[in-house]
Amino acid sequence: MQDGSAPTPVTIRSAPRTIDGTDAWNLVRQLLAAGTPDGRAGPLALANDGGWQCAGKYTPEAESVFEIFLPLVAARAKARRTMIVALLGQSLDGRIATLSGHSHYVNCDAALLHLHRMRALADAVIVGAGTVALDDPQLTVRRCEGTTRLRVVVDPDARAPADRKVFADGRAPTLLARCRSGDPVAGTETMLVPRKDDAMDLDALLDRLYARGVRLALVEGGGRTVSHFMTTGRVDRLQLAVAPMVIGSGRPSIALPPIERLDDALRPPTRRFALGADTLFECRLGD
Ligand SMILES: NC(=O)c1ccc[n+]([C@@H]2O[C@H](COP(=O)([O-])OP(=O)(O)OC[C@H]3O[C@@H](n4cnc5c(N)ncnc54)[C@H](OP(=O)(O)O)[C@@H]3O)[C@@H](O)[C@H]2O)c1
Structure with a gap:
C-alpha cells in the first residue's frame, strides 16, 4: 500500500504439531510418572479403564503407542x-x-x-x-x-x-x-x-x-x-x-504341558x- 497508513499486523498462526510416536511415548511417560489410573498429560486424557482421548492430531504410530501402553499404565496403577x-x-x-x-x-x-x-x-x-x-x-x-x-x-x-x-x-x-x-x-x-x-x-x-x-x-x-x-x-x-x-x-x-484336544488350547x-x-x-x- 502506498497511502502512508500503518500496515495491519498479521498474526501467523503455526499449525498445531501432529503428535508422532515419540511425542506419544513422552505423554505416556508423564501419565506413568503420575502413578494414577486416570489423569491428563497435555492434550491426552486417560480414563480409569485404560480408555483415552487426545485433543490434538496424531499419527497412526502415536495411536498405536496410546493403544498399547495406556491400558497398561492404568492397570499398573490399580495392581494389587x-x-x-x-x-x-x-x-x-x-x-x-x-x-x-x-x-x-x-x-x-x-x-x-x-x-x-x-x-x-x-x-x-x-x-x-x-x-x-x-x-x-x-x-x-x-x-x-x-x-x-x-x-x-x-x-x-x-x-x-x-x-x-x-x-x-x-x-x-x-x-x-x-x-x-x-x-x-x-x-x-x-x-x-x-x-x-x-x-x-x-x-x-x-x-x-x-x-x-x-x-x-x-x-x-x-x-x-x-x-x-x-x-x-x-x-x-x-x-x-x-x-x-x-x-x-x-x-x-512357548512350551506348555501337552494337551490332547484343541478345545483345551488357549484362545x-x-x-x-x-x-x-x-x-x-x-x-x-x-x-
Ligand atoms: N527372541 C527373543 O525374544 C528372546 C528373548 C530372550 C532370549 N532369547 C533367546 O532364548 C535363548 C534362551 O532361552 P531359554 O528358553 O533357553 O532359556 P531362559 O528361559 O533364558 O532360561 C532358562 C533357565 O531359566 C531358569 N528358570 C526360569 N524360570 C524358572 C523356574 N520357575 N524354575 C526353574 N528354573 C527356571 C532355568 O534355570 P536352570 O537351568 O538353572 O534350572 C532354565 O534353565 C537364548 O538363545 C536367547 O538368545 C530370545
Whole structure:
C-alpha cells in the first residue's frame, strides 16, 4: 500500500504439531510418572479403564503407542499384585533363537523400540539364566526415553556366569533370584526363593517383588522362563512380536504341558499392532 497508513499486523498462526510416536511415548511417560489410573498429560486424557482421548492430531504410530501402553499404565496403577507382561520376539514358526542360541535379531527396529519402551514402562525386567548366559543382555533402556529400574535374573541353580553385563556394568540395580545360595556375585543382590514342584516358586518371587514396589514386571525371555510364568498362571498379558521369518529349527518360544484336544488350547482375546515389518500380538491372559 502506498497511502502512508500503518500496515495491519498479521498474526501467523503455526499449525498445531501432529503428535508422532515419540511425542506419544513422552505423554505416556508423564501419565506413568503420575502413578494414577486416570489423569491428563497435555492434550491426552486417560480414563480409569485404560480408555483415552487426545485433543490434538496424531499419527497412526502415536495411536498405536496410546493403544498399547495406556491400558497398561492404568492397570499398573490399580495392581494389587505384580502384574506380568511377557514379551517374546519370534519367527513365523515359533522360534526365538537358533539351536546354538543366536537371536540377534529376530525382530525389526520398530519391534526393538517397542521392547525398550516396555522396559521403561516396567518396574522390573525379568529374564532367565539361559538368556543371561547366551545373550549377555544389558536389559537397559537405550532406544527411547526412560529408565531401567530393576533387572531380575531367575537362576534357580546358581548357574549364570558372574561376568555377564547385567551383573557387572552397574547401569541399573540387578537382583539375582536363586533357590540355592551359590557363590556371591559382586555388586549384585541375591534373593533366595523357595522351590515348588521342582521349579522356582514364582508366586513367592513375585510377592517379594511386589513388597518392593514392583507393580508391573516385564518377563523378557527366554522361552523356558516365559513358559514357567505361564504355567503358574501369572502372565497377565502375553506379547508376541512375530517377524516374517522362518528359522526352521531352534529354541522354541512357548512350551506348555501337552494337551490332547484343541478345545483345551488357549484362545485369549487378542489385539494386533503393526510394528514395522513385524506384527505384535497382545493376548489378554489375566484380568
Ligand atoms: N527372541 C527373543 O525374544 C528372546 C528373548 C530372550 C532370549 N532369547 C533367546 O532364548 C535363548 C534362551 O532361552 P531359554 O528358553 O533357553 O532359556 P531362559 O528361559 O533364558 O532360561 C532358562 C533357565 O531359566 C531358569 N528358570 C526360569 N524360570 C524358572 C523356574 N520357575 N524354575 C526353574 N528354573 C527356571 C532355568 O534355570 P536352570 O537351568 O538353572 O534350572 C532354565 O534353565 C537364548 O538363545 C536367547 O538368545 C530370545
